[in-house]
Amino acid sequence: MIDNPVLRIAGLHKSFGDFNALDSIDLDVSDGEFLAIVGPSGSGKTTLIRLLVGMDEPTEGTIWLRNKRIDNVPANRRPTCMVFQSLALFPHMTVGQNIEFPLKIRGVDAVNRRARALELMSLLQLPDYYYDKRIAACSGGEKQRVALARALAFDPEILFFDEPLSALDYRLRKTLEKELRELHRRTGKTFIYITHSLEEAMGMSDRIAIMKQGNFVQIDSADTIYAHPVSRFVAGFMGEVNLFSVNNRDHSPCIEELNVSPRVINQLELDDSRPATLVVRPENIRLPGNSGEGYEFKVDGQIQSEFNLGSRVQYEVKTECAEPLIVEVFRENRLSNAIGSSVTLGWNLEHCHLITGE
Numbered sequence: 001m002i003d004n005p006v007l008r009i010a011g012l013h014k015s016f017g018d019f020n021a022l023d024s025i026d027l028d029v030s031d032g033e034f035l036a037i038v039g040p041s042g043s044g045k046t047t048l049i050r051l052l053v054g055m056d057e058p059t060e061g062t063i064w065l066r067n068k069r070i071d072n073v074p075a076n077r078r079p080t081c082m083v084f085q086s087l088a089l090f091p092h093m094t095v096g097q098n099i100e101f102p103l104k105i106r107g108v109d110a111v112n113r114r115a116r117a118l119e120l121m122s123l124l125q126l127p128d129y130y131y132d133k134r135i136a137a138c139s140g141g142e143k144q145r146v147a148l149a150r151a152l153a154f155d156p157e158i159l160f161f162d163e164p165l166s167a168l169d170y171r172l173r174k175t176l177e178k179e180l181r182e183l184h185r186r187t188g189k190t191f192i193y194i195t196h197s198l199e200e201a202m203g204m205s206d207r208i209a210i211m212k213q214g215n216f217v218q219i220d221s222a223d224t225i226y227a228h229p230v231s232r233f234v235a236g237f238m239g240e241v242n243l244f245s246v247n248n249r250d251h252s253p254c255i256e257e258l259n260v261s262p263r264v265i266n267q268l269e270l271d272d273s274r275p276a277t278l279v280v281r282p283e284n285i286r287l288p289g290n291s292g293e294g295y296e297f298k299v300d301g302q303i304q305s306e307f308n309l310g311s312r313v314q315y316e317v318k319t320e321c322a323e324p325l326i327v328e329v330f331r332e333n334r335l336s337n338a339i340g341s342s343v344t345l346g347w348n349l350e351h352c353h354l355i356t357g358e
């Protein structure tokens with residue numbers, strides 16, 4: 001629970017026939033927060049946003065905007081605004097007319113409309129002369145900026161984004177990600193942003209809410225979720241990861257392969273009755289030469305493939321564990337003639353995270 005949240009969702013449930021698309025979820029969003037909602041296809045992200053903006057009605061539960069219940073308020077009277085993936089700009093109108101549209105329907109006069117449109121264009125780095133440019137003559141990135149300027153012209157309490165960058169090429173997406181982050185900082189508005197892309201979520205948001213089958217499985221900062229995922233699903237969803245099944249009663253062949261001392265096993269505080277998974281990120285595994293001296297976990301293996309990731313190099317290392325281990329090193333630590341060579345991998349307990357349960 002957050003004190004004085006701008007948005008509170010309580011027991012929100014949405015069924016389609018027998019199917020629960022949202023399963024009684026709760027969420028508090030702070031004023032001015034940038035929250036990303038990520039999850040696999042079909043996890044309920046769009047269903048949630050549709051309920052929040054009033055495009056659909058919940059089966060059960062309530063939505064509060066600054067202590068005012070809004071789930072019974074029609075979409076056009078909710079002080080929220082959505083930037084659609086498809087933008088929904090008016091193609092026959094100019095940039096200026098599109099941005100001014102929300103002001104026009106609120107009865108703002110022409111002089112003030114134009115002044116505000118130019119101010120928003122400047123905020124979105126659109127030159128003044130674009131005011132008279134037709135939407136059809138704008139590039140994909142420019143249309144995104146116009147859509148954002150128009151959304152801000154509504155002066156909404158919260159801006160919702162439903163995968164606004166997914167259709168753009170990589171370079172433009174990266175540029176707009178930075179601009180959105182900057183726009184968020186400058187406007188101080190609350191942003192709620194749906195994305196499939198974890199990279200986008202990690203780069204832009206203050207917190208990430210991870211959805212699975214109509215539920216939130218973890219809501220926290222990107223750093224915390226990355227370092228301390230609550231489940232194997234979250235660990236795998238948050239980037240490349242090495243997972244080792246362990247428990248005290250029944251050491252898997254894999255944990256034995258790891259040459260862990262009884263002292264370290266004790267420190268793991270495994271619970272006999274519950275399955276447990278050790279999580280190690282590829283960048284936390286070292287290639288310490290042949291002995292693995294000084295590391296609490298050590299495993300011998302053979303490099304079977306190498307991938308160039310730009311500033312880093314990733315190796316897949318075959319060991320006695322079922323899955324090849326993934327190891328990442330900075331480019332300057334790249335091994336020569338790596339493929340086929342025998343290596344000992346090492347890491348310490350402080351770089352592991354233990355998940356108990358499934």
Ligand SMILES: Nc1ncnc2c1ncn2[C@@H]1O[C@H](COP(=O)(O)OP(=O)(O)OP(=O)(O)O)[C@@H](O)[C@H]1O
Binds near residue numbers: 019021039041042196
């Ligand atoms: N109108 C509807 N009638 C029946 N089922 C629906 C309806 N709308 C959504 N669903 C189902 O609810 C589940 C959640 O859908 P939703 O669109 O919210 O997922 P999503 O996480 O946004 O997926 P994606 O990332 O693919 O857009 C899906 O299984 C979907 O088939």
